[in-house]
Every structure is written in structure tokens, then in C-alpha cells.
Amino acid sequence: MMRVCSASEPAPGRLENEDHVFQYGDLVGVLDGATVPDGFDTGCVHGPTWYVRQLAARIGLATAERPAAALTGNLAAAILAVRADHGDRCDLDHPGTPSATVALLRYGGDHVDYLVLCDSPLVLDLGAQIRVVSDDRLRTAMADLRQKALTVTGAGGVDQATRFRRAVTLQRQQMNRTHGYWVAAANPDAAYHAVAGTLPLRGPERVRRAALLTDGASCAVERFGLFDWRELLDLLTDVGPAELIRQVRLAEANDAQRHPGFKRYDDATAVFCGFDPE
Structure with missing residues (x-):
């Protein structure tokens, strides 16, 4: 059997949670909608909150229709269905079209079957080892883009706001492209670039526990170093x-006091799955 519990909270001071957690029968998932920076257009009348809820619903329908199909195929079908849900008022070829990690x-x-697309990691307890299934292409792309932004503008050539706008523009140009990064948006082909696989629930290397996290929760390990992955599962x-989210909020608040003026809070979602041995 699989036991599931979850928590999800918007960033402090925000009314909408652009994360979304769902369970449809034997399928559990988390989505993290991409926040639209102030002053940027998306070509769409919908926002990230609408997108993550619509995508979750479409994943559920695809799962109900094809319960044994590959997760990549069902995700592709869901992305295609949401593309139609937009209607004719949205420019889905716009580089800022709503998107989400999966x-x-x-x-x-x-x-168990798993799928990870973009920076929402899956943490697995295999007994002797902890395996983290992650998709680091966004992180790699962002590091390259920051370097490009500095190369083009010079470290002191423009103010921080201008460099930020340039970096966002460059990032959008790399979305769902070879040598860039892949995310659920309007292109169903992105699903086939996800990190996916299957692991046993029997035998010495079986999965004992699992955690699905948005980056607003995984930052407990990756950014703040509050504990390691096994300690997070514990x-x-x-x-x-x-x-977990409570401890992240405390760490964010302390960090904001040391570095005021920067975005220090994020929506946070964590799902825990426990597997009872037969």
C-alpha cells in the first residue's frame, strides 16, 4: 500500500498559491507554476495558478483514460489538452506562456513509476542509499544565462533591474529548446524530455519512502542546508x-533579515509517500 500526506502553502504575503498538489488513485503529483515577473507579458489571459490546476485536472483525465500508459505519454496528452483549453484568446507561441514544473x-x-520535469525533485529512500531524481537543466541554463548577461552588459555597466530583465528575456528564449531546459507549457513534446523511470517495491533495493517537492520546499536542503535528504525524509x-514548510519559513525569514530587498520567499509544497512492505 501507498500512504500519502501533503502540505502546500503560498509564499507569505501572497494570496495565490502557484504550487499545486494532487492525487488521482495511485498517482500523486506536484506542480510548480512559473511566477511572472512584474512588467513582463505572457501573451495569455490566464495565469500560472489557472495553468497548474488545469494541467492537474487534465493529468487526472489522461490517467483515468489510460491508467497503464507511460507517464510521459499521459503528461503529453494533458499538456495538449490544456493547450486547447486556452481557447483562441492566448498566444501560445509567446515565450512567456504559462508553464509549470512536474x-x-x-x-x-x-x-513505482516516476517522472520529473524541471526543478521539482523526487527524493527516494532505497534502504542503503537515498536517491534524488532531479532535472538540473534549468539550473544549468540559468548559470549560463547569468554569465551571458554579465558578458553582454559588463558587471557594472547597467543596474540590477536591467540585468534582471535581460536575464528573464534570455531564460524565456531557452524554454523548451534543445540545449536549454524543458518544462510543461504549451508544447507536449516537453513531456518526452522528462527524467522518468521505474523502481521496485520488493527486494533489498525497494523504495521505502518518497518525497515530491517543489523548489520552495527542497530549498531546506539545497539552499539553507537545514539537513540532508535522509534527514528530510525522517x-x-x-x-x-x-x-518542513514551517522550518523553511523560519530560514527564509532569517535570510531576509540578513539580505533585505531580495525575493526570499516562495510557494512551498511537500508530499510524503510511505510504502508498506507486503
Whole structure:
């Protein structure tokens, strides 16, 4: 059996949560909608909150229609369906069209199937080792883009706001492109670039526990270093996802005091899955 518990909170001071967590039968997923920076157009009348909820619903319908199909195929079908849901008022070829990261885990009795697209990692307890399934292409692309922005403008040539706008523009140009990064948006082909696979639920290297995280929760390890991945799973097991988010909020607040003026808060979502041995 698979036991599931979750928590999801918007960033402090924000009314909308652009993360979304869902469960349809044996399928669990988290989505993280891409926040639109102030002053940027998207070519769309919808926002990231609409997109993540619509995509989750379409993933559920695709799963109901084809419960045994590959996760990549069902995600592609869902992205295509949401593309039609936009109607004719949206320019879906716009580089800022709404998008979201995806992390999926499906229970299959003696195995689990997983899929990760963009920077929402999946953490797996395999007994002797902890495996983190991640998609680092956005992180790599952003590092390259920051360097390009500095090369074009010079480290002191323009103010921070101008460099930020240039970096966002360059990032949008790399979305869903070879040598860039892949994310759920309007192009169903992105699903086939996800990191996907299958792991056993029986035997010595079986999956014992799993966590699906948006980057607003995984930052507990990756940014703040509050604990390692095994300790994160232990916290989720013993106390629950809400406690993880509480500790992230404390770390964000402390960081904001040391570095005022920067965005220090994010929507945060954590899902814990426990697997009972048969």
C-alpha cells in the first residue's frame, strides 16, 4: 500500500498559491507554476495558478483514460489538452506562456513509476542509499544565462533591474529548446524530455519512502542546508510535511533579515509517500 500526506502553502504575503498538489488513485503529483515577473507579458489571459490546476485536472483525465500508459505519454496528452483549453484568446507561441514544473509518482503494486520535469525533485529512500531524481537543466541554463548577461552588459555597466530583465528575456528564449531546459507549457513534446523511470517495491533495493517537492520546499536542503535528504525524509515521516514548510519559513525569514530587498520567499509544497512492505 501507498500512504500519502501533503502540505502546500503560498509564499507569505501572497494570496495565490502557484504550487499545486494532487492525487488521482495511485498517482500523486506536484506542480510548480512559473511566477511572472512584474512588467513582463505572457501573451495569455490566464495565469500560472489557472495553468497548474488545469494541467492537474487534465493529468487526472489522461490517467483515468489510460491508467497503464507511460507517464510521459499521459503528461503529453494533458499538456495538449490544456493547450486547447486556452481557447483562441492566448498566444501560445509567446515565450512567456504559462508553464509549470512536474513531479509524478505512480504506485504499481510491486513497483513505482516516476517522472520529473524541471526543478521539482523526487527524493527516494532505497534502504542503503537515498536517491534524488532531479532535472538540473534549468539550473544549468540559468548559470549560463547569468554569465551571458554579465558578458553582454559588463558587471557594472547597467543596474540590477536591467540585468534582471535581460536575464528573464534570455531564460524565456531557452524554454523548451534543445540545449536549454524543458518544462510543461504549451508544447507536449516537453513531456518526452522528462527524467522518468521505474523502481521496485520488493527486494533489498525497494523504495521505502518518497518525497515530491517543489523548489520552495527542497530549498531546506539545497539552499539553507537545514539537513540532508535522509534527514528530510525522517522529518516528513515523524512529523509531517507541514513541519518542513514551517522550518523553511523560519530560514527564509532569517535570510531576509540578513539580505533585505531580495525575493526570499516562495510557494512551498511537500508530499510524503510511505510504502508498506507486503
